[in-house]
Structures are given as C-alpha cells and as structure tokens.
Amino acid sequence: xxxxxxxxxxxxxxxxxxxxxxxxxxxxxxxxxxxxxxxxxxxxxxxxxxxxxxxxxxxxxxxxxxxxxxxxxxxxxxxxxxxxxxxxxxxxxxxxxxxxxxxxxxxxxxxxxxxxxxxxxxxxxxxxxxxxxxxxxxxxxxxxxxxxxxxxxxxxxxxxxxxxxxxxxxxxxxxxxxxxxxxxxxxxxxxxxxxxxxxxxxxxxxxxxxxxxxxxxxxxxxxxxxxxxxxxxxxxxxxxxxxxxxxxxxxxxxxxxxxxxxxxxxxxxxxxxxxxxxxxxxxxxxxxxxxxxxxxxxxxxxxxxxxxxxxxxxxxxxxxxxxxxxxxxxxxxxxxxxxxxxxxxxxxxxxxxxxxxxxxxxxxxxxxxxxxxxxxxxxxxxxxxxxxxxxxxxxxxxxxxxxxxxxxxxxxxxxxxxxxxxxxxxxxxxxxxxxxxxxxxxxxxxxxxxxxxxxxxxxxxxxxxxxxxxxxxxxxxxxxxxxxxxxxxxxxxxxxxxxxxxxxxxxxxxxxxxxxxxxxxxxxxxxxxxxxxxxxxxxxxxxxxxxxxxxxxxxxxxxxxxxxxxxxxxxxxxxxxxxxxxxxxxxxxxxxxxxxxxxxxxxxxxxxxxxxxxxxxxxxxxxxxxxxxxxxxxxxxxxxxxxxxxxxxxxxxxxxxxxxxxxxxxxxxxxxxxxxxxxxxxxxxxxxxxxxxxxxxxxxxxxxxxxxxxxxxxxxxxxxxxxxxxxx
Amino acid sequence: xxxxxxxxxxxxxxxxxxxxxxxxxxxxxxxxxxxxxxxxxxxxxxxxxxxxxxxxxxxxxxxxxxxxxxxxxxxxxxxxxxxxxxxxxxxxxxxxxxxxxxxxxxxxxxxxxxxxxxxxxxxxxxxxxxxxxxxxxxxxxxxxxxxxxxxxxxxxxxxxxxxxxxxxxxxxxxxxxxxxxxxxxxxxxxxxxxxxxxxxxxx
Numbered sequence: 001x002x003x004x005x006x007x008x009x010x011x012x013x014x015x016x017x018x019x020x021x022x023x024x025x026x027x028x029x030x031x032x033x034x035x036x037x038x039x040x041x042x043x044x045x046x047x048x049x050x051x052x053x054x055x056x057x058x059x060x061x062x063x064x065x066x067x068x069x070x071x072x073x074x075x076x077x078x079x080x081x082x083x084x085x086x087x088x089x090x091x092x093x094x095x096x097x098x099x100x101x102x103x104x105x106x107x108x109x110x111x112x113x114x115x116x117x118x119x120x121x122x123x124x125x126x127x128x129x130x131x132x133x134x135x136x137x138x139x140x141x142x143x144x145x146x147x148x149x150x151x152x153x154x155x156x157x158x159x160x161x162x163x164x165x166x167x168x169x170x171x172x173x174x175x176x177x178x179x180x181x182x183x184x185x186x187x188x189x190x191x192x193x194x195x196x197x198x199x200x201x202x203x204x205x206x207x208x209x210x211x212x213x214x215x216x217x218x219x220x221x222x223x224x225x226x227x228x229x230x231x232x233x234x235x236x237x238x239x240x241x242x243x244x245x246x247x248x249x250x251x252x253x254x255x256x257x258x259x260x261x262x263x264x265x266x267x268x269x270x271x272x273x274x275x276x277x278x279x280x281x282x283x284x285x286x287x288x289x290x291x292x293x294x295x296x297x298x299x300x301x302x303x304x305x306x307x308x309x310x311x312x313x314x315x316x317x318x319x320x321x322x323x324x325x326x327x328x329x330x331x332x333x334x335x336x337x338x339x340x341x342x343x344x345x346x347x348x349x350x351x352x353x354x355x356x357x358x359x360x361x362x363x364x365x366x367x368x369x370x371x372x373x374x375x376x377x378x379x380x381x382x383x384x385x386x387x388x389x390x391x392x393x394x395x396x397x398x399x400x401x402x403x404x405x406x407x408x409x410x411x412x413x414x415x416x417x418x419x420x421x422x423x424x425x426x427x428x429x430x431x432x433x434x435x436x437x438x439x440x441x442x443x444x445x446x447x448x449x450x451x452x453x454x455x456x457x458x459x460x461x462x463x464x465x466x467x468x469x470x471x472x473x474x475x476x477x478x479x480x481x482x483x484x485x486x487x488x489x490x491x492x493x494x495x496x497x498x499x500x501x502x503x504x505x506x507x508x509x510x511x512x513x514x515x516x517x518x519x520x521x522x523x524x525x526x527x528x529x530x531x532x533x534x535x536x537x538x539x540x541x542x543x544x545x546x547x548x549x550x551x552x553x554x555x556x557x558x559x560x561x562x563x564x565x566x567x568x569x570x571x572x573x574x575x576x577x578x579x580x581x582x583x584x585x586x587x588x589x590x591x592x593x594x595x596x597x598x599x600x601x602x603x604x605x606x607x608x609x610x611x612x613x614x615x616x617x618x619x620x621x622x623x624x625x626x627x628x629x630x631x632x633x634x635x636x637x638x639x640x641x642x643x644x645x646x647x648x649x650x651x652x653x654x655x656x657x658x659x660x661x662x663x664x665x666x667x668x669x670x671x672x673x674x675x676x677x678x679x680x681x682x683x684x685x686x687x688x689x690x691x692x693x694x695x696x697x698x699x700x701x702x703x704x705x706x707x708x709x710x711x712x713x714x715x716x717x718x719x720x721x722x723x724x725x726x727x728x
Numbered sequence: 729x730x731x732x733x734x735x736x737x738x739x740x741x742x743x744x745x746x747x748x749x750x751x752x753x754x755x756x757x758x759x760x761x762x763x764x765x766x767x768x769x770x771x772x773x774x775x776x777x778x779x780x781x782x783x784x785x786x787x788x789x790x791x792x793x794x795x796x797x798x799x800x801x802x803x804x805x806x807x808x809x810x811x812x813x814x815x816x817x818x819x820x821x822x823x824x825x826x827x828x829x830x831x832x833x834x835x836x837x838x839x840x841x842x843x844x845x846x847x848x849x850x851x852x853x854x855x856x857x858x859x860x861x862x863x864x865x866x867x868x869x870x871x872x873x874x875x876x877x878x879x880x881x882x883x884x885x886x887x888x889x890x891x892x893x894x895x896x897x898x899x900x901x902x903x904x905x906x907x908x909x910x911x912x913x914x915x916x917x918x919x920x921x922x923x924x925x926x927x928x929x930x931x
Contacts, residue, residue, distance in 0.1 A: 028906060042840060078889045136912055137903035155903055163904050183901060183909045190913065195825065211888055221858060221899035221914020227891075228854045246884035250877045264756060265841035265876070265896045267914070270848070274889040277730060277851040279821035286821040288851060 006362045008337070012666060015333040020159040022332070028156065029331040035262035036322070036376075042264070043254065053251035054316050054380040060243055061315040064306045067209045067242050068297060075212030078274030080293040087300045088118030095120075095234065096127050098294060102232055104198040107131040108190075110216070110223035111138055112203030113319060114236045114298050116148060117341050117354050132193045134222040136186050143170050149335035150343060151321040152260045157334050190222070200226035204237040205318070206252055207295075210245045213273035214295065217256055219266045227272055231280055232292045239302040240315040252318055255378035260320035301353040310389055311353065316379030317346055323373035323383055328653050328671050329366045338366045345373050345383040352390050361394055365664070368657035369525070371624035391527030400528055408523050408531045415517035415538065422457060422490050462489045462496035466512040469500045476509035481548040483539075483587070485558040486518050487692035495692065498719035499554050499590060505722045506597050510552075515542035519558040524565060525658050536566040537576060540583045551583070554590035554715055556622035556691050557658075563587040564625075589622070591690050591714045595631035604638050611641035614717070615684035617675070617698060618651035619691035632690050632714050640721035647682035649674075656697035672701040680706050687711050729792070729817075730849040733886035736835040740871050740882055749839040749872040750922070756842025760897030761910055763919045766869060770800035773921050777802060777831075777864065780919065781811055786828035789813040790820045790856045794833025796866040799927040802831065820852045830856030830915070831864045834895070836871035837920075838879045841896055844920060845879060849890030857895070863915040865895075869922035 015021055040046055060067055072082045085091035098104070107129055109115065121142065124131045133142045137154040141147070143166040148154030155163070164177035167185060175185060202223055204214040214235050216223045227233050243249065249271075257263040275290040305311040324330045324344035335343025340359045342350040345367050352360035369384040377383065399405060411418050462484050480503060488496045503510050520535035539562070543551055553559040563584050570580040598604050614636055616629075623629050629651070636644045655661055655671030662668075675698065679687050687702075689695045689711060699711045733739060754764045765776045773796070781789070789806055791797065793815055806813045814823045824830065832853050834844040844865055848854050857863045873879050883892060899914030910916050 024905065031906075134913065135903070136901045140903065153903060153906065156906065158904075160905050160907075179904050179907045180909055182904060183912055187912055191825075194913075213887070213889075219899070220901050220912040222912070224854060224858045224893065225913055228851065228858060246887055247880055250880050253876050253880070261902070263896075264760070265838075265843050265894060267760075267896050267898065267900055269843075269894040269896075271883075271887070271892045272890075273887070276849060276891045279817075279851055279855070286818040288817060 008363060011337045012333055012664070015337050016666060016670070018157075020162070021157045021334050024156055024159070025331045025334055028325065032262070032325045036259065039258040039262040039264055043258070049251060049255055050378055050380050053255055053318070053378050056243065056248050056251055057316040057379055058312070060248075061240075061306050061312045064239060064242065064303070064315075067244055068239060070209040070244075071207055071212055071242050072297065074209065075274070075293075075295055078212055079290070080212060080274055080295050082295045082297060084297045085299065091118065091236070091296055091298060091300075092120065092123045094296065096123070098234070099124075099127065099129055099199065102198070102292070104232065105130060106193070106197045107199045107201055108193050108197040108226050108230065109133050109138070109201045110203065110218065110226040111135040112201065112236050113148075113151060113342065114203060114238050114300075115201065117300065132190065132197075134190050134193065134226060136183065136220060139186060139190065140166060143167070147336065147341060148343070149339070150324060151319050151347075157336065194222075194225040194229045197230040199232040199234060200230040201234045201236065202226050204235050204241050205256065206249060207237045207242045208244075208246055208249065208271070208273075209242060211273050213246070213271045215249060216268070216270045216272075217253070217266050218268050218270075219261070219263075221268060224268055224270055227270065228278060230291075231278060231289070232294065233272075234294045234296065236296045236298055238298045238300075239306065240317065256318045256320050259322040259376070259378045305353045311349070311386065313379075313381045313386060314346075314349055314353065316381050317350075318378060320378060322376045322378070326372045326376050328370060328372070328655070329368060329667060332667055332670055333366070338363060345387065346381065349383065349386050349390065357390075357394060357397075360390060364391065365660065366667075368653060368655075368660045370620040370653035370657060372620070372651075372653065375624060388525065388527070392524075392529050393527075395527035396529070400526060404526060405528075408526070408528050412518050412520075412523060413531050413534045413538075415515065418517060419461075422461070457490050458493045460493065462493035463512065463514065465493055465497065466500075469497050470510060470512075471504045473504065473507060473509050475507075477507045478550065479509040479511065479548045480550045480552050481511050481513055481543055481546040483516055483519070483543070483551050483553040483558060483562060484512070485553060485555040485692065487696065488554060492692050492695065492713070495554065495695075495713040495715055498713065498715035499552070501719040501722055502594055502715055503552065506594070506601070508597075511546050511548060513542040513546045519561040520565075521557045521561045522658055524561070524569075529569060532565070533569050533573070536569055536580065540566065540576070540579055543583060543586075544579065548586070550593065551587045552590055552593055553587060554690070554713065555693070556589060556619050556626055556628070557693065559587060559589045560621050560625045589626055589628055589690070591632040591635055592626075592628050594718065595634050598635065598638070604634055606634075606637060610643050612643065612686055613645050613682075613684040614639070614642045614686040614688050615645050615647045615679060615682045616650060617647075617654065617679070617687050617689050617694060619689060619694045620651070620653050620657070622690050623651045628690070632688065635714055635718060636688055639717050642686070642717065645682050645684050647684065648678045650678075654694045654697045654701075656693050658693070661697060668697075672697060673705065676701040676705045679709060685709060686717070688714050688717055690714050729852065730890065732847045732849045732888070732890040732892055736847065736882075736886065737871075739885045740836050740873070745870050745872070746874070749874060750869055752839040753837050753842055753872050756839065757837075757897065757920060758842070760842045761900070761918070762842060762897045763917065764922065765920070766922045767924065769925045770796065770923055770927060773800045773866065773923050774802060774805045776921055778805060778809060780864065781806065781809060781829065784828065784862060786862070787811060788823060788827045789829045789831065790824045790827040790860065791815050791831035792820070792833065792850065792852045792856055794866055796833055796868065796923055796927055797831065800866070800923070817852050820855050824855040824859040827856075827860050829862045829864060830860035831866070832856050834865045834867050836873060836879070836882065837867055837922075838876060838894070839872055840875040843879075843894045843896040845883070846893045846895055847890075848893045854891065854893075857893075858914055861911065861915055862917040862919065863898075864919045864921060867920055867922045868926070869924045870926070
C-alpha cells in the first residue's frame, strides 16, 4: 500500500517542469472536446442520454443487494463460480488459492482498474506466477513500474522515446521510437503470452443480472484473446458495474465510448455469459472444452458507498475519465499528482471509498470546484459537490488544522472583529504575515502576501460609503437589500457603487444591512459546516430585519451560498430551516435581475451600439451553478459604447477558485496565463466579469501580461452608461 | 457449432429493415476504418474475396462457414486458387495463429455506429476473428438496424448464455502519445462483404 505521506507541493513542482507531460495533456485538452462533439453528432439528445444513464444506475444502486443476488444466481446457474470478495486481501486469497489448485503458472490480464486498486500484480508475482498486462498502455506502465495516470489512457504521461526505452530494456533489443513499429512489437511480444497462459483475468464494464453476462468495452482486441485463449477466465467486477437487464447496457454503450475515446463504439464490445468453449491441447491433439469461469464480485468499500445517500452517486460512474479530460488542474499535473490509483475528481472520491480517507486528503484540494466536469459526466455525478462533502466529513472526524480553525471560528464568523482587522490591514499594517494564516481567509487577504500583486484593500469599504450613495426614492418600484460580500465591500467598493447606481436608475430602493458579513464560502469550502451555520444564521437575521422584496448579490459564489447552501446546511434545524429557505428564495444574482428589469422596461433592444470591444468571462459558479450566461451577454450587447465579442473557452476557470489560487499559486498561474491569452486573442479591450474573485484574478493577470486590457464587472459597465445626476 | 441463437433472422424483425440504413452504416463503418464491399449476389462476393486474397497475397485462410459463405461457394473458390483453407474446428485451432486471413459470418449490423454483431459463442468464431491479421465477415445487407438500442433489443430477445461481440472496425490503440494506430492484438484489417441477394437457408 502507498503511504499517505505525500509531498504534494514537490510533486506539483516536478510535473510542472515535465514538458512531455505538459505537452501531452495540453494537446489532449485541446483535441478532446472537439473529438467528443463529433462522436455525439448522431445523438439527438445528449441530456436525455445522460439522464437515462443516471436514472438506470440510481435505480440499480437503490436495489444493489437484490441485483447482486440475481447476478450471482444467474451466473451460477450457467456454470460460473461466483466469489464475493469483501476487500483486497480476501480477493487475493481466493485468487491465489485458485491458481494453486488449478496449477496456474502463467496469467494474461486485460485491463482491470479494480486490480490496480489493490496492486494485484504485485501479489501474483510474489507468489511466483508469471503475469502479463496485455493492454498496451497497461503493459507500458507495468514495464515502467508506474501507476496509471489516466483511467482510459494509463500511459498518457510517457513519450514515444520513453516507451521505446522501456521496450528496449524489456525485450533486450534496440527498439526505435516509432509508434507503429512499437505497436507491432507489442503484438509480437505478447502473442505467445496469450497462447501459453493458463488463466486470463479481465475486468468488466458491466455485469448483467438478468443473465449473468459480463461486458467488455475495448479497442485493442486483447480482451477477446484474454477471454478466449486460456482455459480459465477470472473476472474481477466491482458492484458498481452491475445492471439489471441486457437493455440497460444501451445508455452505457451509447455514452461510454463517445465520452471516453470519442468513438461511436469501441472496436470490440463483448458479452460473456457462462463458461464458453476454448481449445486445449491434450496429448498433441486439439480438444474443445468449456472454460472455467470465475467471477469475483468486489466490494472493497463499494457497498458502504451504496448505502450512503450522497455517495451512491459513484455507482453512476462508467470510468470514462472524461472528468479528467476537461479538468484544468488535471491538464497541468496529470493523474500521478492529481490522484492516487484512480485519478482526477472522480478519482478523489473513489480513493476515499476504495482506498482510504488519508489517501483522499493527500490530494483532494486539487479540485478547484470549477464544475466543468459536471457538464460532461455521462452519469451526471456532482463530483465537486461530493468532494466538498468528503472534506466536511473529514473535518467532522478530525477537525481542521489549528490555524485554520482559529481563523474560521474566531475571526470570519465574528463580523466585527473580522471587519476591524480588514480596516487595520487597509492602513498598510500587515498583521497577517504568516502565510498559513492568510490563505484560509477570504481570498483578497492574499494581497498581503509577498509573492502576489493583487488589488489592495480599499481605503473606505462600501459599508462606509452607502450613506453617501443611497438615494431616497419618492415612489420606488421595489425595495432590495444588497449583499456585497467581502470582495465588493473591502476591495471593489466602486463596483458596489455601480450596483447602487444601476438599481437606483431602475427606481429601486437599495438598502445595506449593516450586520452582514462574509457569506461563509471559504469556510464551507474547507469543510467547516458548523462555523458556516453560525455565519448563515447571522446573515439571515440581518436581512430579515431589512424587510425587502429581494436580496441582490453581485458575486456568484456569494449568491450560491446564500441561495442554496444556507438552506441545505440548516434544513435539520427546526428554528432556522424555514427562515433559511425563505431567505434563499429572495436572493437574486445581479446581472440576471437587472436583465429582467431592463427587459420589462424595454431597454434591451438587442442591438449592439458598437464601440469598445468587450468579451465575457463566465465565472464557474455563475455558469455552472447559477446557470446564468445569456443574461450578462444581453446586457453587454446593449451596453452603450460596447461591442460584444466572444473568446475561446470563455467558461473555463480563471484559476482563482477560492483558497486554491493562493495555496496553489503555481497551478493557478498557468491557468490564468491561458485565460489572458484567450482574452488577448479575442481582440477585446475590456473583459467583463460577473464575479469579483475572477475580477481580482484576471485583473492581476492582465496587469502583467496585457495592461492595455481592462477587467470590469458588468455593474461597472452598465453604470458607465448612466448619466450622473446632481447628487452624485 | 455453438450459437447464442439458432435463428437470429427471426429476432431481426423485418419491420426494422429500412434500405436507407445501409448508407449510414457504410459511412460509420468506414469512419471506424472498416472496409465495406456491397455486392448484389453471392457470386460477386466470391469475386471480391478472391481479389482480396490475391492482393493481400494470403496463403492460408481459416474460415467458419456461414450459410452466406456456403451459398457463395467460398471454400471451394479459395481452394481452387491454391490457397490453404481450414474450416474444421481442430484445424482452425491449429492454424489460426499462423493464418493470413480469417472469415466468419455476422448476424446483423448497426447503422448508428458502423458495427456488426457476431455470435461468438463458438470458439472457432473467436479464433478466426482474433488471431488473424485480416478478418473478413459476410453480412446480409438487409440485416441492418438503426441504433444501439435496436441492436440491444434484438440481443435481449435471444441472449441467454454464450459469447456475443460487436465489432467496429479493426483493432486499434492510441496508448502511445495518443497516436491512433491500427492493428494491435486483433486484426489490422476488418473487411465487411455485404450481400443483397437473399440466400435460401438463411431464414
């Protein structure tokens, strides 16, 4: 077993310097979305397909014991032997006993992530058995002594030259780094292995309860050989692969190849039910004989997940690895850093259940919660949500590190103390030089660290300016309260002023409940649910007093927290559940709210006035949590003096992602660099954002790479078009 | 010879048949690097195969005989060319590994993905389609269903036990630097001969 003593910072540093890896992952990141889209060109309704996969898997996991019983009964009825292995040691004991009993000396394997999960090959080899991986990628990494760095392309981190070196060493001859030649070399080298093996071990992409069949979705043809040539076939299948009926293979077969390798179907899809005939040589004669079929139904944490209301979702995973393919962090460091055995976001979750919480905690912070994966996962798994839930559980179990706990419990949740510290900070005094302390504060505190040049804390926060900018309207159409969030309050108070200007221009009365404070996002992001609840109660009470029609926030992360998270956190609190729900209903995101009001007022003509080119950066939470992306564009299309142009990957994370941008600045920087490049390439002179955190991050990047381009909050752009009146 | 189903034709409902599906199937199959020859008669199929053997310089063939192949007189035609051909189970077992070309029948095809469905319960069907560098299949060109859902609908009617394979193009890998390379452990050429003529004995 691996130790959990990983030095993630050093691992990141190494991988960022690995040009082979960086190049391979960057090229793949570019090519994948295009290839995938092409593979889906003849699927009418992708969302319906995703829903059908999700619903089929949900129905199955709800009934997993019965499905497993049926699968076992049907397999046994057709002559298979079924063994249920509760964990790795149990599986190995069974398998090694079987090998001994059947005099198995040689084994060929086709791909099985479950066997990787428990380092099975190591134990087989230790027992003196000759074991060969036959999937090309798996063979390569077995020669290299590596773990898979991707679930579908295990050797994506290696170059042809590195592969040629491993081949040369293994085969004791000089193998040139010519890919077709190396592929042919592997065919020749492994052919005898298939012919001589006593046992073939395969994984399974699905197991059908109806008739006990297992399914293999593959490309190379090695799985057909592994399941055909040797006299014994052992299948290692996790419970999550079980499905009730043959027809339930449809959503898997239609989505797995398209998502995994951008194929409409892989070269081979095989289903095997019961022992099938093979040819064995007896006394020099070929004789037909039924194979022995052993199915190992593997638990190792899977049944625990099945019973967990939230983590049942992992049964919706078909191991397509598409979540890695679109992950900005995976694209930088690959699966050896962002992973344990299973890589990426889904890998983090699987690691927690199939390996250990310690292994999970070693790398889970690399999920930046950008939610790009949730748009592509064929089983619609809320990967970032589950990772956040695991963090919460980890915190519940053994608490937060002392410094973080101190900040959360005593500073952020104490509004007055927190705000006075911010004021002190704005005077240029720097009480928080300890990096450990700072990085768990809301992210603008990073401005105080030495190695970043982020915007400074404003001289006067918004809360000190509201009296001056509040208009008393004679007959307001609506009354709203503004939730500024820390960023707008203390770093970008001018944006807060713009919000006021835009809303008041719509004849809307704006109030600022004084007792509001941090929404709690950085706290819940670290898994501290209890402190977040405290924060939630304070904010809810502050806004109830204001007695308004709506609560407006101009930060999507705050909006999400107020709108969704509070009600979820307080749902079991009899005194607060209803209040949190009512409060949540009132919360509206600024640009969406204004677009609606403009629409009503006939101010959205849809005509671009022309002028300064502006491009829209969609913040992750705005686009993929609040699902707001059209409204800001409508506003920009109509903004006086602007012309909207689109940039490449407009909805890709800017790299800030809360505490991540500070704690993992080395990863945040290349993500930001690409974002700035895309902005430059669009030809825009202004980049519009709806999120103050993105504004801070992109602003910092533009300063260094393209100072001629400005970042502006949508509120600021709209406010520019409103003529100042005498009061201002 | 073991089969998952003795009468696939019955399961492949005539109602599903739509002549326009062939074009879609051919496009998708070719996109997956399969080679597709459509012929009107069984005799033309024999010609296609003879040419193929000639051009590939195949010296040894292993074949699982399907009714379509029998109607096309494939075995005799190949033998006449002076090429070794093995059709018995034990011969196939002994010769497949060194054969240049394998032949088998397939039950139906899927337009959505360009795939064919092989009843692979019999070990000889698997040997001729896994070990040889070239795999040729015979398909009744009417037996094409629209999508994966239709294909699985058919399978679910007949599949109780045994081995079924959907084959889509040749064996492939992209495991080294994501460069698509055709022909790893399975055949590097996958050739579909689709015959329009409805052969008696198939039904």
